[in-house]
Amino acid sequence: QVQLQESDPGLLKPSETLSLTCTVSGASIGNYYWTWIRQSPGKELEWIGSIYYGGSANYNPSLKSRVTISTDLSKNQFSLKLHSVTAADTAVYYCARDPYGGNSPYFDHWGQGTLVTVSS
């Protein structure tokens, strides 16, 4: 079955860069769209961005200036970089699969999530 596992970035200080990797098993990175979503302590879910292998990434306009999502087919992984983090970026970060992408994106398999804390 499809499984996704986020890496654990630990504690970050303000202005640092958040780097996360999602390792996928049971599905090929090359065949689907892949997404990062985060959930704030207040429980709001926020789409960060999505990517299709070999294609360009789409980002949430509110984060676009700070976000990069990329894929690594050889490792069957995809990654997130969020630059210049602040306390407002403290959240649980999830990676997820989007089976269709295009005009009807949604997320059918999720990782367990990893807590990212930004604090000085």
Add this chain to the structure above:
Amino acid sequence: SYELTQPPSVSVSPGQTARITCSGDALPKKYAYWYQQKSGQAPVLVIYEDNKRPSGIPERFSGSTSGTLATLSISGAQVEDEADYYCYSTDNSGPPRPVFGPGTKVTVL
């Protein structure tokens, strides 16, 4: 920016039907999806494309839409259905932008 609106909480007695609504201006043209999230766990897809159930989701979960309103119904609610439920859809302008509703806490007691 596009928003989806849900009630903060819904309470239901075991065996009764819980209904959770989600309002959004683009719902007449865009599919609605529903996610269940239990405490400390990742969200789980329970309804996709307005009214379809993924494999493994109990039949008591159903979805419907009417105009700008989508509804998730839990028929014969069970204690294990107690969770946060999020509706999800996309906006109707330009490239589709994923949007989640604020979530509804369902209490079964």
